[in-house]
Structures are given as C-alpha cells and as structure tokens.
Amino acid sequence: MVSRTSLTIATAAGACALALGVTVTPAAADSDDKAMVSVFHGVPGLTVDVYANGDELLGDFKPGTVTDPQPLDAGTYDIQVFEAGKGPEGEPAIEKKIEVPAGANATVAAHLSADGTPQLTAFVNDVSKVDAGKARLTVRHVAAAPAVDVRAGGQPVFKGLENPKEQLTEVEAGSVSADVVAAGTDTVVIGPADLDLKEGTGNVVYAWGSAEDKNLALATQTFGGMETTPQAVHAGGNGAAVSANSSGEWMAWAAAGGTVALSLLVARRFSGRRV
Amino acid sequence: MSENARRGAARTSALIPLAVAAALLTGCSTAGPDAPPVDFGSTAGAPAPATATAAPARFAAPERVLVPAVGLDARIRPVGVTADGAVAVPADPGRAGWYRFGPEPGSARGSAVLVGHVDGETGALGEFAALYDVRPGDRVEVRRTGAEPVVYRVVSRTTVSKDDLPSSVFRRTGAPVLTLVTCAPPFVPERGGYQANLVVTARPLEA
Structure with missing residues (x-):
C-alpha cells in the first residue's frame, strides 16, 4: 500500500505534508469501505482552506504541496476550496462534488484549467505492483498551458498530454532528467528536473502553474510498496x-x-x- | 593445516573412500550424478522481526565476498534484472552480483542477495561453486566501500527448483540475512542447463 508521500518541486516551494481531517463524513455513504485520499494544490499564488461537506479538511494549504494519503469513508463529498480564512460562509474559489469510490486510492487536485480557471479534478492513483527493476511514472497535466510532451533522458515518454489528463507507464528504475516541452516541439516549458524513480515505487508528477504567468512547475507525489521479486536466478553455465x-x-x-x-x-x- | 586447506584436500582425494561409504550409508548413491548438495538448517517460517535496537545503518556498497572455509573469494558488482525479469547474474563466474534493488549487506533488515554463476560457458568453475561445500557456522565476510566489513555465519542451505525460488529470498523487511544464490543440479542441457538453485542463508554475527 501507500507508505509515504514525498514532494519534489523543481522550481520552488518547500515540502509540506498535511494530515487530512478524518472526522469528515460523506453525504451519502456507499458502504463501510474506505478510500485513500490525498489532495494536491496546484493553483499558484493562493493559500487555501479546503472544506468537505462543510467541515474543514485542510487549512492554510500552500500551492505546490500534496498531502499524505489518508483513509476517508467512500462516498460523495462536496469539496469547497476557499482563500485561506474566507470560508466556509463566503463564496468558494472552487467547488465540486467528488465521488470517492470504496477501495480507491485517489488524489484530488485543485488546479488551473487549460485556460486558467481554478477547478478540481479527482485522479485515481495506480498503486498496482510493478515488475522487478521498474518504477511507474505518471504525469498529470494540471497547468494553464496547451498540450505538452514529456521527455526523460531526452527521449519522449508521453506525447500530446492535455489538461486535465494523465499518462502513465513503467520505466526502468533510476534517476532520470525529465523535461516538459510544448507538444510536437523542442521548446522546453518546464525543467529539466531530476526525477529519482526508485524501484518498486509509483511516481506521480504534476505539471502545474500557468504558462502565461511564467510559473509552470513540477510537483511529485510518490507511492511505495509496489515492488515484486525477480523471476529467477540463472546462475549456471555449461555444467x-x-x-x-x-x-x-x-x-x-x-x-x-x-x-x-x-x-x-x-x-x-x-x-x-x-x- | 588450515581449515581451508584441509577441506580442499578432502575435496580432491584423501577422504574419498570414506565419502563413498558415507554416501552409500545415507542412501544418496541412488540420487545419481546430478544430485544437488544436501540441505541443512531451516529457512522455513516467517522471518523474525528486525531488532528494534538496530541502529539505522548507513548505506555502503558491497565490493567483495569471502567464505574462507571453502576458499570462496569474489569481487561484487551491483546487478539489476534482465529484460525477462531474471536477476542479471555477472557473466564472469569469478564475479558475484549484489541485487541492488534489495537490501545491501549490512542493512538492518531484509535479505541482502548475492548471486554468482556455479560455472561459466567456457567450463570454468565459478567462485560460488564453493557453496556446495559450506557447512553451518562457516564465516561469510562482505567487504564494503567506505565501511567496516560485515560478518555472517551460514545457517542453512537448500536446493529448490528454479521455478520455485521463494520470494522470501528477496524480502526487504524482517530480520537481516545474507542470501547467496547459485545454480544446482540437475543439469539438463536441453532444458537450459541447471534446473535448481542452491540457496545459502547466513545470519549476522552477533557483535
């Protein structure tokens, strides 16, 4: 399962892990099952408080940070994001009903749409096992920017990724230098940044911020415990x-x-x- | 005469009549020429939890493994996996590989895995062929880069079908052990050679 969350910001911002309030209950509980939920804040320049069904879930939540996954009852949550200190009576900066399915591992991202409007998107995290020697790499485009390609070690890994979509693959574990370019071009819009893709981990990279405001950046969320053992040891020669x-x-x-x-x-x- | 020399001599000639008798007495003569070395010790059951007092060891890369009692002495390089998901055993049978995605020798928890060819494609015997001769209590020393050597004692040896290599060999949690893996008979050329793995488990020497 998920063992930890770490955060790496290519450009700025310190790591900050916040605990989700676990007292929040869904409006309509589907079952007794829990889901693991983390929250990513990718709206530049806005420190926020996050409410779920009218209860404060996160306070003083800074851009570029992601929370540790926490168990939440499965169900539907009315998520409201307020500028810090302005909730819950005022007008939320973002509001959306989010479905949290039982057994899921999800990250709710508060971010800008391609045209710069704050919005909420729920992503399901793939925390299934990876082959020995591999790591999973997921990139989520949550920036106010056109479609992008993602390169690792100079080679395209993902092509034509659009806001608010994600693409994922298994890659050889290890350190790679990654950058983000405008789709179909060599024009670097973010990076390069070194990604340490440890074997048996899932690494979710958020491309966030705004191209127009020149504050595009990367943030990383890491999931552990996905390792498997090698298939065999062939340690013989000619007999x-x-x-x-x-x-x-x-x-x-x-x-x-x-x-x-x-x-x-x-x-x-x-x-x-x-x- | 040193332990090493004594056992070396035994391997070549001196004790053969006695050994033949032993083989016959234990009924092993029926096993044929491809019998693997005998198992000893127990690796069964869940690993004991790592002791809470274990200090968090700083990573140090292993560079050489020695089992003086059987004359094993191999340089170590880190290895990963091949395209088909097997451990990338060094082609040189004189070399050992450390499975770099698992714990390192000296780690406070889990199984640090060293692999080595039992023989090479050209007929040379591998350093790890000496594992056929280890006995309980044999000292295993792993020298490391920039850190004190770590010392283990052999506690068990088992032969398992290659298809059934226990996943616990690669466990990353639990009590620390050093696991040495090579190949073992039967040798069936038309089925890719050796059909079994020899797994030697060693526990850290109590300080």
Whole structure:
C-alpha cells in the first residue's frame, strides 16, 4: 500500500505534508469501505482552506504541496476550496462534488484549467505492483498551458498530454532528467528536473502553474510498496560444476575402488563435508 | 593445516573412500550424478522481526565476498534484472552480483542477495561453486566501500527448483540475512542447463 508521500518541486516551494481531517463524513455513504485520499494544490499564488461537506479538511494549504494519503469513508463529498480564512460562509474559489469510490486510492487536485480557471479534478492513483527493476511514472497535466510532451533522458515518454489528463507507464528504475516541452516541439516549458524513480515505487508528477504567468512547475507525489521479486536466478553455465570431476582422476578412483563412477560422483559432493 | 586447506584436500582425494561409504550409508548413491548438495538448517517460517535496537545503518556498497572455509573469494558488482525479469547474474563466474534493488549487506533488515554463476560457458568453475561445500557456522565476510566489513555465519542451505525460488529470498523487511544464490543440479542441457538453485542463508554475527 501507500507508505509515504514525498514532494519534489523543481522550481520552488518547500515540502509540506498535511494530515487530512478524518472526522469528515460523506453525504451519502456507499458502504463501510474506505478510500485513500490525498489532495494536491496546484493553483499558484493562493493559500487555501479546503472544506468537505462543510467541515474543514485542510487549512492554510500552500500551492505546490500534496498531502499524505489518508483513509476517508467512500462516498460523495462536496469539496469547497476557499482563500485561506474566507470560508466556509463566503463564496468558494472552487467547488465540486467528488465521488470517492470504496477501495480507491485517489488524489484530488485543485488546479488551473487549460485556460486558467481554478477547478478540481479527482485522479485515481495506480498503486498496482510493478515488475522487478521498474518504477511507474505518471504525469498529470494540471497547468494553464496547451498540450505538452514529456521527455526523460531526452527521449519522449508521453506525447500530446492535455489538461486535465494523465499518462502513465513503467520505466526502468533510476534517476532520470525529465523535461516538459510544448507538444510536437523542442521548446522546453518546464525543467529539466531530476526525477529519482526508485524501484518498486509509483511516481506521480504534476505539471502545474500557468504558462502565461511564467510559473509552470513540477510537483511529485510518490507511492511505495509496489515492488515484486525477480523471476529467477540463472546462475549456471555449461555444467562444469557437475561434470568436471567425471574424468581422469575420478575414473581411476572408480577402477581402483571397484565402484561405479556414479557413486563417486555423488561421493564427490560429500567429500568436502563432515561425515 | 588450515581449515581451508584441509577441506580442499578432502575435496580432491584423501577422504574419498570414506565419502563413498558415507554416501552409500545415507542412501544418496541412488540420487545419481546430478544430485544437488544436501540441505541443512531451516529457512522455513516467517522471518523474525528486525531488532528494534538496530541502529539505522548507513548505506555502503558491497565490493567483495569471502567464505574462507571453502576458499570462496569474489569481487561484487551491483546487478539489476534482465529484460525477462531474471536477476542479471555477472557473466564472469569469478564475479558475484549484489541485487541492488534489495537490501545491501549490512542493512538492518531484509535479505541482502548475492548471486554468482556455479560455472561459466567456457567450463570454468565459478567462485560460488564453493557453496556446495559450506557447512553451518562457516564465516561469510562482505567487504564494503567506505565501511567496516560485515560478518555472517551460514545457517542453512537448500536446493529448490528454479521455478520455485521463494520470494522470501528477496524480502526487504524482517530480520537481516545474507542470501547467496547459485545454480544446482540437475543439469539438463536441453532444458537450459541447471534446473535448481542452491540457496545459502547466513545470519549476522552477533557483535
């Protein structure tokens, strides 16, 4: 399951993890099941308070930060985002009903639409296992900007990604230098930034901010515990270790001892041990 | 005579008649030439939890593994996985690989895995072939870059079908162990060679 959330901002901002209030209950509970929910704030220049069904979920939430995943009852939440201190009586900066399905791992992102309007989008996080040696890389376009391509080590990984969509893939674990370019061009709009994609982790990169305001940035959310074991260990060659002693000396011993070579071959394996 | 030299001599000639007798007495002669080394010790059950007092060890890369009692001495390089998802065992049978996605030797928890070829494609015996001769209590030393060596004692050896290599070999939690893996008979060329893995488990030497 999700073990931790970390935050890496390419351009600015400090890491900050906030705990979600767990007293909030859904308007209509679907079941007793829980979902794991985190919240990403990607609206530049606006410190906010987040309310769910009229109760404060997060206070003093700064742009570019993401909360640790917290268990929430599955159900529908009326999410309201207020400028810090302005809620809950005033007019919310953003408001949306968000469906939180049982068993899901979701991140609710407060961000700008492609044309710069604040909005809320719920993303489901893929926390399924990855192959040994791999890491999962997800990029979410939540910036006021046109479609982009994402490159890692200079190679395109995702193409034509639009707000508010995501694309994901499994990549070789390790450190990569990533950047974001305007779709179909070599015009870098964010980065390059070093991403440390640890084996067995899921790494969600948010491209957020506003192209017009020249504050596009990356934020990263990391999920752990998705590792699997290697398929096998093939540690043999041409069989020398089982046949090396089958000739010469051993045949002589066999003849001398009046014993079949097979027994001697077995014996060889015991000869180095206490008997 | 040193332990190493004594066992080395045993391997070549001196104890053969005795060994033959032992093999016959234990009934192993029926196993044929492709019998793997005998198992010992127990790796069964859930690993004990790591001791709470274990200090958080700073990472240090392993560079050499030695099992003096059997003459094993191999340089180590970090390895990952191949395209088909197997551990990328160093092609040189004189080398050992450390599975770099798992814990490192000296880690406070989990199984640090070292792999090595039992023999090479050219017929050379691998350093890890010496694992066929280890016994309980044998000392295993892993030298590290920029840190003190870590010392383990062999507690078990098991032979498992390659298809059934336990996932616990690669566990990243639980009590710290060093796990050495190589190949073991039967050797079936038409089925890709060795059909089994030899798994040697060693526990940290109590300080």
